[in-house]
Amino acid sequence: MSWKLHNFFRSSTSTRLRAALNLKGLPYEYVPYVLRAGETRTPDYLAMNPAGLVPTLEIGEGQYLTQSLAIIEWLEETHPEPALLPADALGRARVRSLAYMIACEIHPLNNLRVLQHLGAAFGADEAGQKAWFTHWVTETFTALETALASSAQTGRYCHGDTPGLADLCLYAQVWNNKRFEISLEPWPTIARIHAALHELEAFSKAAPPNQPDAA
Amino acid sequence: MSWKLHNFFRSSTSTRLRAALNLKGLPYEYVPYVLRAGETRTPDYLAMNPAGLVPTLEIGEGQYLTQSLAIIEWLEETHPEPALLPADALGRARVRSLAYMIACEIHPLNNLRVLQHLGAAFGADEAGQKAWFTHWVTETFTALETALASSAQTGRYCHGDTPGLADLCLYAQVWNNKRFEISLEPWPTIARIHAALHELEAFSKAAPPNQPDAA
Numbered sequence: 001m002s003w004k005l006h007n008f009f010r011s012s013t014s015t016r017l018r019a020a021l022n023l024k025g026l027p028y029e030y031v032p033y034v035l036r037a038g039e040t041r042t043p044d045y046l047a048m049n050p051a052g053l054v055p056t057l058e059i060g061e062g063q064y065l066t067q068s069l070a071i072i073e074w075l076e077e078t079h080p081e082p083a084l085l086p087a088d089a090l091g092r093a094r095v096r097s098l099a100y101m102i103a104c105e106i107h108p109l110n111n112l113r114v115l116q117h118l119g120a121a122f123g124a125d126e127a128g129q130k131a132w133f134t135h136w137v138t139e140t141f142t143a144l145e146t147a148l149a150s151s152a153q154t155g156r157y158c159h160g161d162t163p164g165l166a167d168l169c170l171y172a173q174v175w176n177n178k179r180f181e182i183s184l185e186p187w188p189t190i191a192r193i194h195a196a197l198h199e200l201e202a203f204s205k206a207a208p209p210n211q212p213d214a215a
Numbered sequence: 216m217s218w219k220l221h222n223f224f225r226s227s228t229s230t231r232l233r234a235a236l237n238l239k240g241l242p243y244e245y246v247p248y249v250l251r252a253g254e255t256r257t258p259d260y261l262a263m264n265p266a267g268l269v270p271t272l273e274i275g276e277g278q279y280l281t282q283s284l285a286i287i288e289w290l291e292e293t294h295p296e297p298a299l300l301p302a303d304a305l306g307r308a309r310v311r312s313l314a315y316m317i318a319c320e321i322h323p324l325n326n327l328r329v330l331q332h333l334g335a336a337f338g339a340d341e342a343g344q345k346a347w348f349t350h351w352v353t354e355t356f357t358a359l360e361t362a363l364a365s366s367a368q369t370g371r372y373c374h375g376d377t378p379g380l381a382d383l384c385l386y387a388q389v390w391n392n393k394r395f396e397i398s399l400e401p402w403p404t405i406a407r408i409h410a411a412l413h414e415l416e417a418f419s420k421a422a423p424p425n426q427p428d429a430a
Contacts, residue, residue: 065308135336
């Protein structure tokens with residue numbers, strides 16, 4: 001069977017993985033879920049992915065891979081070309097660190113279920129949710145801008161002139177930011193890299209508006 | 216020079232990395248920081264780690280590694296024995312997925328700066344912070360319990376009988392939960408694995424109460 005990507009057009013973790021699959025030239029069948037409608041909380045979905053999150057990559061009968069970064073590392077190990085991580089261990093540590101700044105310090109705080117829970121637990125309205133979202137993007141994008149702008153290892157993309165793991169996370173996060181119309185003006189290096197990535201078909205094809213379930 | 220671990224006894228990401236260094240038998244000098252006193256927001260600290268977070272591993276003059284999981288992957292590549300990831304790619308995908316369930320779905324939502332910001336932004340008091348913390352632990356530990364209890368690959372530890380990357384995250388998160396006295400009773404497999412890990416000196420030596428800066 002062909003691989004099936006269980007995902008959602010606007011999900012940042014789904015965007016990362018779509019771009020990774022595109023970069024590696026790996027085809028997949030697109031299976032969309034509406035998060036707000038609870039379509040990833042059904043018994044069938046939970047049997048594939050007990051956390052009820054997207055994305056899930058189905059690679060065979062009963063074989064489900066979960067957590068976008070774990071799937072991308074698996075892709076890198078099983079389909080090494082083109083590489084998403086540099087050849088040297090220190091370079092890989094730098095790229096993973098940049099990626100995890102986004103994946104562990106921004107995205108987990110700002111996804112849909114967290115914004116919904118802020119509303120339920122603290123009565124946060126749209127303005128409160130926007131302030132929360134913007135706060136965490138600003139904290140980490142400011143640090144990320146420093147890390148990128150101060151390093152000679154930063155090139156056209158986050159690490160040299162080859163797009164990789166950190167770029168997947170950066171590209172997807174900037175799309176996520178558009179939900180609250182966050183300007184990239186304070187972070188010129190991030191803005192420059194995002195624009196350069198968007199020129200690559202593997203990335204632009206993975207962008208939320210270009211998916212079949214885009215609203 | 217010997218490696219320097221810039222960290223904080225109660226930090227979950229620091230606990231992960233301490234246990235990893237212990238498992239690999241790699242010595243380090245312990246350099247403590249008081250997060251609440253802003254000691255990781257000084258210009259000197261930010262020059263090492265622009266995000267102002269712990270841990271930072273200093274491996275040489277001007278060489279600073281950041282983000283606990285990126286550092287642990289680097290340790291695994293540069294000091295492969297004993298291995299923290301299984302030999303097969305699907306096994307590694309499983310272990311990373313279990314690790315990221317904690318590292319990307321629980322810890323980022325529940326660390327000190329987030330709890331403080333909940334207070335500042337929404338007036339969350341200690342009870343509100345505890346409810347928030349407990350909510351996110353419960354969401355993901357319930358899914359993690361299912362993932363662990365339903366898989367024949369789970370052994371004495373998260374993946375077989377060798378402690379690894381997922382165990383580092385699980386062990387540290389359970390310590391983090393103690394802050395709000397969260398009982399492990401609903402998650403017997405997690406409780407069993409945590410107890411088994413605590414019998415290993417590499418883990419118990421890494422536990423928050425056993426650090427020089429423990430209150």
